[in-house]
Amino acid sequence: MANVAVLFGGISPEHDISILTGLQAERGLLNSIHKVSSIYWSKGGDFFLLPNGCEASSFASGLPAKVEKLTIHLGDSPGFYQGGKSFSKPKKLEIDVVLNALHGGPGEDGSLQALLNLAGIKYSGPGALGASLGMDKLAFAGLCANLGIAHLDRHLLSHTTQPQTITFGSPFILKPRYGGSSIGIDVVSDLETAKARLRTNVHLKLGAVIEPFRSDLFDLQIAVKTFPKLVLSAIERPLRDKSGGEFLTYKDKYVGGTGMVEAPRELPAKLSDVIRESIYNYANRLVDAVPLRGITRIDFLSNGVDELYVNEINTIPGSLSKYLFIEPMIPFENLLLDLIAEATEVSTFAPTTAGADGSALSSAGTIASKLG
Template sequence: MGNKIRLGIIYGGKTSEHEVSLLTALSIMKAVDKNKYEVQPIYVQMDGTWLKGGPIADQVLESVNVLRLDGGVSPSSNDQEKQGQITHVGNQSLVGKPANVMSIHQEVDVIFPVIHGPNGEDGTVQGLLELAGIPYVGTGVMASAVGMDKLMMKNVFAQAGLDQVQYMGFLRSQIERDVASVMNQIEQKLGYPCFVKPANMGSSVGITKAKDRDDLRRALELACKFDRRIIVEEFIKAREVEIGVLGNEELHTSVIGEVIAAKEFYDYEAKYKGGGTDLKIPADLPQQVADRIAEMAKTAFQALDGSGLSRVDFFYDEENDRVVINEVNTMPGFTPFSMYPMLFAEAGIPYAELIDRLVQLGLERYEEKQRNIVAAEELE
């Protein structure tokens, strides 16, 4: 690997969480140990085109716009124009050149994929990296896919014996064909209020809390804009708490944090644009409840066959002393001010060290997979 580990960071993506991914990538690039890592930016544009920038060995990036390799300052020479556009970083430049996974394979030792949501967090990028034989940070294809799809995730949780709210799943075609029938079913089983969500979105995109039939119709219409599979969940009065999991087979959990939303629920605007939401770290919980949450988080992580990192979200119903799992996020927000890094910072693992641990876990997982026999002849 030479003197430095060549760390590729894949960011952007064909997703409504494109901007969140840019923030995450910028944060990692600024924080990573420059004495240990050389960073290779790999930008996936909204149209799905891949671009790679020049290696970053010691620059300190300050703006998300630097990472938009398709939108920098146009170079003056024709040769440079043919290679791509340039975004200047002080006296340095990041050149946006067309990229493909096989060319990237020759230029990196490990990838940190930080595309959030569909077409990135759902096993698609992970599968591409598996085929290319490139080590990467985070969960594998199956865990990423199941962790992205809320309906599949809940089926796995049920099999693992984890308590969760009542829920129903629908196809967009069902809703478009007979929305009245769908609403009747929801009212009979779940009642109001209830939460309507696209099955395959993150960062609370497309989620609505429906309080009556008119709300429900609008919520279903909104969710259908984002996915063909829709999940509707029972509402319970409870505190929203979150915990981080770190590791491959030997798992470590963070402290627990609590989301105290100024609005009715912790939506996209509250997560990324402020809005008065308070994150209490650590959460004020009885020790036995905290222990129960930590064990349930590990169970959920193992049920998905997770690796590297996940943030596991729960509801705590104080009145009934009930802990209910909500979901697992296999690539949580990862700026220094996102919940997952903050939880581990409180547990004694600062941001730069957390990045380093995750890279090492990705490399360890890759080496473990190399032990697998892939051809019958290897048995001879």
Template sequence: MNESTRKPRVAVVFGGKSNEHAISCVTAGSVLAAIDRTAYDVVPIGIATDGRWVLESGDPERLRIEGPDRLPHVDGERATIALAPETASTGLVVTEPAQPPRTLGEVDVVFPLLHGAWGEDGTIQGLLEMAGVRYVGAGVLASAVSMDKAYMKVVLAAAGLPVLPSATVTAREWARDPARCRARADELGYPLFAKPARGGSSLGISKVHDASELADALAEAFQHDPKVLLEAAAVDAREVECGVLEALDGTPETSVPAEIRITGDHEFYDFAAKYLPEEHTELDVPADLPDDVTRQIQELSVRAFEAVGCEGLARVDFFVLPGGRLVVNEINTMPGFTPTSMYPQMWAASGLDYPALVDRLIQLALRRDTGLR
């Protein structure tokens, strides 16, 4: 096959060093199953928890969650793979013990399905920019700002978007002056939430009902991030999300909003409610909202997308407070693509099914140059 007729080569990168390694694997399984192999040459690349890049099997069935103690992971013993910049392109080189290096050819686009630190936070985006490789999703700055919930709030508030009151506490500050940290929490009032500032998938999040629970909540969050966001609770609020996706001309479009309703013993949308199949989370797609509230959510979603400089896709999460007032909770530049994820469900309800959604993201990346834009 000559260069003019070969299929674009898509490297699907997943796993990673963060505590969201398993969720990244699950997301990758869904995407690998959906990519049109008649249109694209797909190379599955796993990043093991120790940081090794390997040529993975790409079997979607191996990347499923089978229970709380049976989470998928990248097999770090597989053949090592690396991006190798050449004169006019970047290729993939595979290295195996006792074998000469072999090349898989040029990479046209990377689909980075990494969640959390060292992936969703601008780090891999910077690596790909330096290598001159096109990739799906937000760039370095938008990824970094959106990953850090404290800075995200600063940017959104500066753009005139409504956010909840919050304060940050670092592990160093807590060790040095716990009284001052407690004072910040008291100013916010209880109940509040303690969240790893740069985490996701609801890992390490605790609802703090009163001051007596603050120390334990911080200890839990510090296991995931030395920087923690304390955030006032949105009491009696509804949790609503909206998808943003660029059209092929770069115009941001919005999906129908969807609502998450937690059942059973969960006080909030925690890890178990999100990902474990035996848990019960009810999703209303689309959300049952007045038309004017739906329009406002969609408008604020585009404003949030543009405020942080997103590209490709994002999911914007809201609280609908009693009385209908909206607050932006956060923006996620690489929302999950698991079978239970809201982002693809919202787009399916908006007329764009899962394979078409994946194809749109790849096409957007292929049309975009790296570097300043």
């Protein structure tokens, strides 16, 4: 039995969806062999220990009742601590594994992972390096190019981007370089409008990428589970809003209050054998190259017949992609238990000081001599 803390919320536009995923995970583990607690990361950046059984509506206008603020310590005896007010000594929260249910922002870009590494806390999902690569759309496109994986042309968009550097024609689709798969996305007809969006779209503040907008292509998705062995889920074709939107929107994905579980879809997707086998091939190649850990959703664009492009990866997908594991069928509790087992057995952090033997210091002479 392990002490498992489900961590959700976070400083991200996907804060609300993370709450849904976290509450689903908590419920999915309550009847397991593990002792389960929940930690909520507020929009203001504070951590809170929650009572079990909270509902999503409890977070709509603030904090649920009976929460307790936590702090996280590094150094001696690192970890999450509760209490410590009125001269009382803070008490370390017993946590063996954090089940990471955070989407977007510092919960999925490697920031939290690096903090947990330094605090000596084991966690599910990607390590800091895999998470940061998965969040950077420009770097991920470069990886795909290096591997020979088909990908639509993608360029960095900045205020200094010149027309001659764009290798494709309009219309263009703009995406946050370090954002999720649907928030902040915009379709524009020319480069000047694209550059103007850098000033008006808050989601593009830290960086943006520009791609050709292909209205003839549709979305396809597959989930990858890495432990105890590699398992690929069924392939899904998410369906766009009946209003005929230009791309799969946040609303299309997250309806009904249960993350992506109730979103309209074709599952399994009806595809040609060529497209299906290419999806399996690309998914297998990306596992080691990123590297992937936990449950990852890989998103594609395709015409369903003879064109397929890897679009991006979501290293902590909504609802942990539980609804995709129908071929083979894997119960949600089993998915969660495997995430916990992987977090316990497969390390994401291997610090070493090998090579720092003091020889460079002993031969350095005086620091004063280095300043001349």
